[in-house]
Amino acid sequence: MERVFPKFANATKLHKTLLLSLPHKVTSLTSSLAVFSKHNVNLIKIESRPNRFDKKVIDFVVNVDEGVSKDIVDRAIKEMVQEKICDHVQYLGFENKIPWFPTKIADIDHFARECLEAGAVLQADHPGFHDQEYRDRRKMIADIALNYKHGSPIPRIDYTETENKTWSIIYKKLTALYPKYACEQYNNLFPLFEQNCGFKEDKIPQLQDVSDFLLSSTGFRIRPVSGLLTSRDFLNALAFRVFHSTQYIRHHSKPYYTPEPDVVHEMLGHMPLLADSDFAEFSQQIGLASLGASDEEIDRLVRLYWYCLEFGILKENGSLKAYGAGLLSSFGELEYGCSGIDAETGKKPEYLPFVPEDAANRVYPITHYQPIYYVVESLESCKDLIRRYVNNSLDRPFQLKYNPYTSTVDVLDSQEKLISLTKTIQNNMDLLKSSLSKIGRSYEINNKK
Ligand SMILES: [Fe+2]
Structure with a gap:
């Protein structure tokens, strides 16, 4: 189905590339992989290259599975920085600047x-x-x-x-x-x-x-x-x-x-x-x-x-x-x-x-x-x-709808979702029409009595 709007790239589904700058020693990569593994961050590609400025540092370009949410990656990175496993990290290929938010x-x-x-x-x-x-x-x-x-x-x-x-x-x-x-x-x-x-x-x-x-x-x-x-x-x-x-x-x-x-x-x-x-x-x-x-x-x-x-x-x-x-x-x-x-x-x-x-x-x-x-x-x-x-008044380029049955929020970013919303509104309008007519009828009956 064709999209009505350009697909809003929710932060839960982004292609992520990280540039990790690690100390140039044998254990650096294994230590950082252990942290990714601990946080269930799947990596799909790793490439190494020398750091341009510091010979004691080696850079790794890491592609993260797009099914992994950014906050999970953030947590893994935070741990690596705290544990001094990683000197510096740069997020590459993040076209979307919309902060992560809970959807359930x-x-x-x-x-x-x-x-x-x-x-x-x-x-x-x-x-x-x-x-x-x-x-x-x-x-x-x-x-x-x-x-x-x-x-x-x-x-x-x-x-x-x-x-x-x-x-x-x-x-x-x-x-x-x-x-x-x-x-x-x-x-x-x-x-x-x-x-x-x-x-x-x-x-x-x-x-x-x-x-x-x-x-x-x-x-x-x-x-x-x-x-x-x-x-x-x-x-x-x-x-x-x-x-x-x-x-x-x-x-x-x-x-x-x-x-x-x-x-x-x-x-x-x-x-x-x-x-x-x-x-x-x-x-x-x-x-x-x-x-x-x-x-x-x-x-x-x-x-x-x-x-x-x-x-x-x-x-x-x-x-x-x-x-x-x-x-x-x-x-x-x-x-x-x-x-x-x-x-x-x-x-x-x-x-x-x-x-x-x-x-x-x-x-x-x-x-x-x-x-x-x-x-x-x-x-x-x-x-x-x-x-x-x-x-x-808000600049946010998308609209959200709260679903009280599932306590989730839906991003209204596709034709299907807007059609579904229209049907819900239509159902509510039918309910309103029917209620008004019933109230009208009982009002008439009461007035005739
Ligand atoms: Fe308060």
Whole structure:
């Protein structure tokens, strides 16, 4: 069948040629072949040639089987460089500059090993830095995430009395503010989290319980994460309705302060609204837009995420209400952001109507309260604005469709796929027509009675 568009060369199917520069010694090639073999990288051709600049180095031009994904090759190369088997590597014949991206939900398992900062590594100014017991505990919890695989239950944590007490202090303070400052959807969903997910004052909820509830509400699920992921990996997971959540809690010495996301921020900030269909949809839209996006586009999507999912405010009967997790998990900024003034300093934030193109290009501060908040009319309008932005403003030369039955993404790059999409739309239109006619008939019958 003829292609409608030039075939989009997904990074999973590329012809790869590598130029490996190895130390000129007998064992170099065998050592590098052992690493390729360990990572199941099939080689189809190897040629040697002297290095033009250094006699102590020998170059090998290596052709890799095109069925091997680039990330697997990357991992093999990374190991060779770390083990000092290889001095230098150059990728040749890579016409495609589109970054690798996951196409099925289990691909997200790769991200765990790419954490920028594991939960056990604390900065010197972290409140728990000098507390070895806290650090050991964090490492134990972070290791669960490192070893987690898609589909397995998230191990339950038997939180200590100290940890539950820290949770309790913040829970009491924040839940007292939600009726006044959280948006209506958040306040409607919160009792469901109390009933179904173990949200209560004296105990930290378990990730698996929350994940089960989200899955039945909007198809979102939680994955434990050991620390900070790259922006690309974090956003990519949202495409599959997967939210990475930390499982450890901040240090008990400063219950109202955390320099990084912890289980309080995730549970009270993010989780309730992931059970809202509009919120879930625009979260996934940002995720889908991030698949195969350029680094610059990832930066723009991160800002969009920041101004909506972290610090979004909406207007409700003339009042400002929070829907962003950064606000909903910080009592100080929740009051400042929604009341319009910092009670301590008298500082006032600026409010702008949410325009995705503007938000996506505005750099934000991370160390103090936001000077600017974008305000949406409703979560539904936010969803429509984000959908329009991701469909029209991104440079990516292809479009993707998420398949919720298989939790996979399809690249719409062939006539067959577009015909199949057209048939699905046609079926849905038939369903809509039939439903409208049935509703119309029952309306007529009721009116005649
Ligand atoms: Fe967050």
